[in-house]
Amino acid sequence: MRFRFKTIDKSALAKNATAVVAIDLNMPVVNGRVADDFRLKRSIPTLSLLARSGTHTLLLGHLARGEDDTISLAPVCRHLNNFFPARFAKDIVEARKALAESKNGEFVMLENTRRFTGEKENDESFARELASLGNIYVNEAFSVSHRPHASIVGVPKFLPHYAGSLFSEEVAHLARAFNPSRPFLFILAGAKFETKMPLVKKFIELADLVFVGGALANDLFRAKGYEVGLSKHAERDLGFADLVKNKKLTFPSDVTIASGAVKNPDRVLPSERIVDAGPATVAALSEKITQAKFALWNGTLGEYESGFGKETEALAKILAESSTESVVGGGDTLAAIAKLNLTEKFSFVSTGGGAMLEFLAKGTLPGIEALEN
Secondary structure, three states: OOOOOOEOOHHHOOOOOEEEEEEOOOOOEEOOEEOOOHHHHHOHHHHHHHHHOOOEEEEEOOOOEOOEOOOOOHHHHHHHOOOOOEEEEOOHHHHHHHHHHOOOOOEEEEOOHHHOOOOOOOOHHHHHHHHOOOOEEEEEOHHHOOOOOHHHHHHHHOOOEEEOHHHHHHHHHHHHHHOOOOOEEEEEOOOOHHHHHHHHHHHHHHOOEEEEOOHHHHHHHHHOOOOOEOOOOOOOOOOOOOHHHOOOEEOOOOEEEOOOOEEOHHHOOOOOEEEEEOHHHHHHHHHHHHHOOEEEEEOOOOOHHHOOOHHHHHHHHHHHHOOOEEEEEOHHHHHHHHHOOOHHHOOEEOOOOHHHHHHHHHOOOHHHHHHHO
16 A cells, blocks of 8 residues: 655755644643653654754644543643753644744644644635744654544645654554555454444454454353343444454453453343453463464553553563564553553554554544645
């Protein structure tokens, strides 16, 4: 699979140039301080290139907690100063002034773009206003490039545009799933039923083995006629009665319920809730990982956010220690990997959650198409 966008390099930059850069700034902030800067550090190569080239750079991003995606980026800007000189601008007027006053290689961070009318709507006038602040555009925000927002798809219409280095790496590594080394093991877990279940149907054709775990597996249990009790599951029938008969599809052979007991999935009672896979499931996955040449993993095996992470962490250790080429992603998946200090043990760790899933489902994203046009 080939993509037609260009990746930013020194030849595209000139001293006194001003770059408008979309970047993932959505990091956990606790008591006014950034608690985990994994995503920022992944973009250091692109930011360093801009700084070394003497470019004046405006950073665009957002910060969200749950449904609130209008939290101030001021703490993130303070944290960025640990790496590069950066100023914070609460609006476009301040941003224009700060860019004019900045020295070569310095950064200005605009307040959370989702606070501005026109960002989510991809309003053309807002996109033009953002574009007027620079003379080149760089998308380094793969993780939000499934959103057709002004900072992602609007601004590149008005400026010469490039992908950042992390953006290009994300696309290249995730595209491996469309032409992988064999055998190819696809591990899909977590929830997000409506988003992830189409991937099961797609990759049952592309992969050699598809494992479905987490809450997603509960719908497959239901399709087999099993009781899932109080467990999370889709609100409607997703039509998997025939799919569960496919020999390339596998799912947990044992499950952990909220009481801590481990059961066969066909023994769950109406009053019980499945919260994790069981050890036999992970042992079987370990064998499949040993046999695989390429493994793609997204989603946790249990309700990780509720403290049920034992089997997810066991799987992370097994995959990290294997010689299998491994690409992993998903919010809680990354949290488990970071907790175990295993981030560097995988072939590639994607910063994308929803963007990763949409790219795997469609082979492109609005942000990619904007760079290609």
